[in-house]
Amino acid sequence: MDLYFPIAEMSINVLLLLALGGGVGMLSGMFGVGGGFLMTPLLIFIGVPPAVAVGTEANQVVAASVSGALAHWRRGNVDFKMGFILLIGGFFGSSFGVWIFTKLRALGYIDIVISLCFVTFLGIVGGLMVAEGARSWLRSRSSKPTPKKKLHQHTWMHGLPFKMRFRRSKLYISALLPLSIGIFVGILSAIMGVGGGFIMVPAMIYLLGMPTSVVVGTSLFQIIFVTANVTFLQSVNNQTVDVLLALVLVISSVIGAQFGTAFGSKLKSEQLRALLGILVLAVGCKVGFDLIVTPAHLFSFAVSGGH
Amino acid sequence: MKTIKQLLCLCFLTIFVPAHAVASSSLVVDLSSNQIEITTDFTGTNLLLFGAIDRKGDVVVVVRGPLRQEVVRRKERVAGIWINRAAVTFADVPGYNFVASSRPLDQIASEETLRRLQIGSERLRLQPVDLSNKDLASSFRNGLIDLKKRKALYSDLPGIVSIRSEKLFRADLKFPSNVPTGSYTAEIYHFNAGKAVSVSRTNLSVQKAGVEAAIYNYAHDHSALYGIVAILIALFAGWLGGVVFRKA
Numbered sequence: 001m002d003l004y005f006p007i008a009e010m011s012i013n014v015l016l017l018l019a020l021g022g023g024v025g026m027l028s029g030m031f032g033v034g035g036g037f038l039m040t041p042l043l044i045f046i047g048v049p050p051a052v053a054v055g056t057e058a059n060q061v062v063a064a065s066v067s068g069a070l071a072h073w074r075r076g077n078v079d080f081k082m083g084f085i086l087l088i089g090g091f092f093g094s095s096f097g098v099w100i101f102t103k104l105r106a107l108g109y110i111d112i113v114i115s116l117c118f119v120t121f122l123g124i125v126g127g128l129m130v131a132e133g134a135r136s137w138l139r140s141r142s143s144k145p146t147p148k149k150k151l152h153q154h155t156w157m158h159g160l161p162f163k164m165r166f167r168r169s170k171l172y173i174s175a176l177l178p179l180s181i182g183i184f185v186g187i188l189s190a191i192m193g194v195g196g197g198f199i200m201v202p203a204m205i206y207l208l209g210m211p212t213s214v215v216v217g218t219s220l221f222q223i224i225f226v227t228a229n230v231t232f233l234q235s236v237n238n239q240t241v242d243v244l245l246a247l248v249l250v251i252s253s254v255i256g257a258q259f260g261t262a263f264g265s266k267l268k269s270e271q272l273r274a275l276l277g278i279l280v281l282a283v284g285c286k287v288g289f290d291l292i293v294t295p296a297h298l299f300s301f302a303v304s305g306g307h
Numbered sequence: 308m309k310t311i312k313q314l315l316c317l318c319f320l321t322i323f324v325p326a327h328a329v330a331s332s333s334l335v336v337d338l339s340s341n342q343i344e345i346t347t348d349f350t351g352t353n354l355l356l357f358g359a360i361d362r363k364g365d366v367v368v369v370v371r372g373p374l375r376q377e378v379v380r381r382k383e384r385v386a387g388i389w390i391n392r393a394a395v396t397f398a399d400v401p402g403y404n405f406v407a408s409s410r411p412l413d414q415i416a417s418e419e420t421l422r423r424l425q426i427g428s429e430r431l432r433l434q435p436v437d438l439s440n441k442d443l444a445s446s447f448r449n450g451l452i453d454l455k456k457r458k459a460l461y462s463d464l465p466g467i468v469s470i471r472s473e474k475l476f477r478a479d480l481k482f483p484s485n486v487p488t489g490s491y492t493a494e495i496y497h498f499n500a501g502k503a504v505s506v507s508r509t510n511l512s513v514q515k516a517g518v519e520a521a522i523y524n525y526a527h528d529h530s531a532l533y534g535i536v537a538i539l540i541a542l543f544a545g546w547l548g549g550v551v552f553r554k555a
Contacts (some may be wrong), residue, residue: 004484006519007526011484059537061547064544071552085324108380112390212522224444224545228538235534243537244518254548260439291388296457297457299450302378 007242008052015044017245018252021060025253028064029071029260030267031216031276035124036061036130036227037192037283048245050111054193055240056249058230061195063250064257065223071261079168079214083221085175086182086200090226091135093186098233101191108302115291122284125202126277133274155191169210169218177208182222190230190285195223198280205273212269222281334497334505335359341509343482343518351484354511356493357477364499365415366468366476367410369426372403372460373489373543374514376436379451395447396436401485403460404428407467407478416501424496424503428452459483511512 004011008074020042028035043053072078104110169238181203189196200219203211210218235241264272343352356368377400383392406427408415415421422430429452435444448505464529468478471478480493490512497505515523526533 002348002484003351004345004347004519004523006515009485009487061550062538062541063545066542067548067552070546076402083425096479108391109392224542228541232531232534232540233540235526237529239530239533241526241534241537243526243533243540244522245542247536247540249542252460254545255552258548258552291544294384294390295382297454298382299447299454300380300382301454302380 003244003248005242005245007056007240008048008245010047012046012048012245014248018250019196020046021249021252025064025256026260027279028061028066028197028253028255029068029257029262030264031197031260031272031279035064036196037118037198037280039249041118041283041287044296047083049240050114050238051105051238052242052245055231055234055238056242056246057193058227058234059241059243059246060249060253061227062224062231063246064253065195065227066255068257068261069217069220071220071258072220075216075217075265077165077214078221079210079218080221081145081164082166082169082171082178082208082210082214083218085164085178086218086222087225088186089179089184090186090189090196090222091182093183093188094190094226094229095186095233097187097190098230100187103235104191112291114192115189115287116186117188119284119288119291121188121192121199122280122287126279126284127204129202129273129277130281133270133277136270137274166210169208169214171208171210173208177300179218181207186226189226189282190233193230195227197223198276201276212272216264224282284294310512311554332493333361334507336495336507336509338493338509338511339479339493341511343486343511343513345486345488345514345519346517347519349484349519351486352482353388354480354482355477356480356497357475358507359475360497360505361474362499363473363552364497364504365410366470366478367409367412367415367426367496367498368405368407368468368478368480369494369496370403370405370480370491370511371401371494372487372491374399375487377399379447381447393443393447395440395444397433397448397451398436399452400433401431402489403482403491404431404455404480405461405480405482406463407480408463408465409468409476411415411465412463416503420501420503426496427463428456456483460485460487466481482513486513488515511516 001015002011003014024035024039040053040057043057044050069078101110104113160176162175163172164175165172185196185200188199197219201215204215204219205212231241321478322546336356339355360366366489376396376398378394380394381391386477410428412421425431433448433451452461468476470476493509493511495507498501
């Protein structure tokens, strides 16, 4: 069963799209990532023009995140105060990111910058998570008593001004930290056409020291607004958001996310981290491999706006 | 309308066909439809072209789509990775070029004639905007044609036109699902002994229709509102999914 999509200007098999959306939606609910880092490359792979894939994906991530965030909110897993600070940063970051995107595209370097961003961040984040997962797995195997963790490891970050108390996360840290994480992830979010959860989640765990239980819900909460901002800006600047394509992906991913959330809460957080790490690393390797291997076809048409 | 078409034919004949051949041949052509509407279930379509020639010969059909500027990029290896480097911009590139013929083109007419009439993807007159670098332009031109062929937007299909009793001919014109929207022309040539003795020209258009057209136009005419609606739909769908799946 094929459907013609008006902005992508091509017909795609709906069952294939439902399967992709459902699968990515499930991961999104499980790991608290928007799923964009998987869906955008997959859409491009099935032939959707890259500009349309990036714009449409932002729109789809909005829905996937709402449904995921609601599920986590009901379990009390959202730190709204933290989410709000991240969101302010994310809003500015993503607006700036769309501006960079437009500049880079005019210069013809957007494809390579997107790919390099994917390789760099997926590689670093995935590698860290797998290493961490493997360490904790080895620890539990050797059944040595886990070294007692200090409740507060004081570093230079704790000397920063504008300290705020985040009750839900049991943290007392400078608001500048989540703000700058929000800005940074927002920029990447716009350039790479992703929600940014795969960077946000580890940043919240390792940099802010938030408890894993609230990380996923809080990340989803702020992704809703950042991707909504990207959807709006892409619609206005490039007309590359295909609502029909997004709707098909949304329906499947919303259903997938529900199963993912339920399944994710059954897994231990170490397992969750290691699994996400492997996934992130695999996508990063694939993108990196495509950069190095001699392409079958050297020529391509430049992405032309939406026209 | 008919007279305009005939007039167009006449203009064409006077431009391309040797004067002595014009008077002695007639060609009658019609298309099953002059309009292709792209709707939600569009997966490409076929149009039936049929007609008659008054004597022996070959028939060549050229369907050409909307002209637009195309930027072709070439990847080069830089520090181990493949990056888009050089780019050449071509003006007036047909978005679609379909050539159907009753026999292989090289058996129908001389290379010179085919080239003059731009029959066949390889013979399209594709001009780079910047004419300074000839070598670069020629390799990029081949790259462009190859790309279009892979997207099924350029095709040369010998044997697709069937001629019955040296008089009646018909051909199925294929339009893939990624066919660009805009106005098209179909040129039908009657070749005899290597000469185009007659040519007929008809216009057709490819347009989005129904929901497709509505969404596309809204995205371009009211892009800010479109963005807001897209967000609202996503928020609602996400919320609805959450409610539906809420455990009791």
